[in-house]
Amino acid sequence: GAGVSQSPSNKVTEKGKDVELRCDPISGHTALYWYRQSLGQGLEFLIYFQGNSAPDKSGLPSDRFSAERTGGSVSTLTIQRTQQEDSAVYLCASSLEWGRGVDTFGSGTRLTVV
Amino acid sequence: GENVEQHPSTLSVQEGDSAVIKCTYSDSASNYFPWYKQELGKGPQLIIDIRSNVGEKKDQRIAVTLNKTAKHFSLHITETQPEDSAVYFCAASILGSGAGSYQLTFGKGTKLSVIP
Numbered sequence: 001g002a003g004v005s006q007s008p009s010n011k012v013t014e015k016g017k018d019v020e021l022r023c024d025p026i027s028g029h030t031a032l033y034w035y036r037q038s039l040g041q042g043l044e045f046l047i048y049f050q051g052n053s054a055p056d057k058s059g060l061p062s063d064r065f066s067a068e069r070t071g072g073s074v075s076t077l078t079i080q081r082t083q084q085e086d087s088a089v090y091l092c093a094s095s096l097e098w099g100r101g102v103d104t105f106g107s108g109t110r111l112t113v114v
Numbered sequence: 115g116e117n118v119e120q121h122p123s124t125l126s127v128q129e130g131d132s133a134v135i136k137c138t139y140s141d142s143a144s145n146y147f148p149w150y151k152q153e154l155g156k157g158p159q160l161i162i163d164i165r166s167n168v169g170e171k172k173d174q175r176i177a178v179t180l181n182k183t184a185k186h187f188s189l190h191i192t193e194t195q196p197e198d199s200a201v202y203f204c205a206a207s208i209l210g211s212g213a214g215s216y217q218l219t220f221g222k223g224t225k226l227s228v229i230p
Contacts, residue, residue, distance in 0.1 A: 004157070031216070043158070043203065043220040050216075059217070091157050101146055101209060102218055105157030 002026075004106035006092050012112045013082055021077040021109045023092030032075050033102055034067060038088035046090075049075060082113045095113045116141040118206050120221025127194050128229050135224045137204035138186040144206040147180060147187045148191045148218070152201045161202075162189070165209075201225050 005024040013019050025032050034046040045059040047070040060066070064082075069075040079086055089108040095101060117140040127133045139147075150158035155185040164171045164178045164187065171178050175194075180187040191198055205218040 033216075034217075042222045043205075043218075045219075048216055056216075071163055087118045093157070100218075101160075101163060101207065103160045105150075105159070107155065107157045 004092055004094050004104050006090075006106035006109050008109055009107065010110045010112075010114060012053060015084060015113055016081055018078065018080045019082055020110065021079075021090050021092075021111070023075045023077070023106060025073065025075070025092070025094030026104055027073075027092035029096055030072065030106075033093045033095075034075070034077050035091045035093065035105075036088045037091055037108070041088075043091070046077070079111075082111075084113045087111055087113045116144060116206055116219040118204060118221045120204050121215040122224060123222065123225070124225045126229060127165075129194060129196060131194055133189075133191045133228075135189045135202055135204070135225055135226070136186060137206075137221050138184075138190070139206040139219075140185065141206070141208070142185065142210050146207045147149050147178070148207075149176075149178060149189050150203045150205065152203065152204060152223075158203055163202045167207050191226075194226075195211050196228050196230050199226055199228045209212070 001025050007022045030051045032049045036044045047067045064080045067077045074110040091105050091108045093102045093105040120137045129174050148163035151161045152158045161178050162178050175192045177190045201223045203223045204221040207218045
């Protein structure tokens with residue numbers, strides 16, 4: 001597609017439920033990132049995928065968070081047993097290759113945990 | 115780790131005036147400094163970036179300056195227009211040096227309002 005596509009755009013879930021957020025990067029972009037944007041914390045790095053290398057998960061806030069990238073393209077961020085503090089906008093970004101910085105973000109998934 | 119401070123948090127300017135947003139960073143190893151513009155309901159959009167081997171970069175009405183010694187960098191928007199109204203984020207990163215060299219550390223953002 002023309003840009004980074006994320007779905008759903010909005011998600012409301014009950015505390016304790018699991019959620020899955022999807023990211024379709026720009027075709028051919030080998031690097032994929034997840035960031036979280038919340039009012040109190042600004043933009044925070046969560047996880048990074050580069051080609052077939054092991055992902056850098058150092059930004060994931062707890063073991064309730066996980067992500068995978070299948071076939072070097074689509075990525076899914078999963079949050080288990082959601083908590084109210086997980087409410088935020090989850091942004092996915094991709095770039096053509098490692099070392100070029102993040103140039104294209106999706107519009108994000110706004111997650112609200114009630 | 116890296117820490118990026120951004121000022122001001124809000125900025126109002128008259129249309130046609132200039133706007134300046136300033137950021138400081140803590141890690142002297144950072145070598146890449148992008149700026150993003152975020153409009154309501156959208157993801158951040160890269161508008162300009164600078165690497166540590168240059169002191170200034172311009173793109174039409176937008177310019178960025180970098181002072182490595184003082185560890186600060188600034189965004190300058192000239193001849194502001196209402197469509198420049200948005201939240202602007204600065205960020206810092208280390209590119210090209212291996213593991214951990216791709217994470218962006220963002221400032222908290224500046225909400226710019228251009229008054230017609």
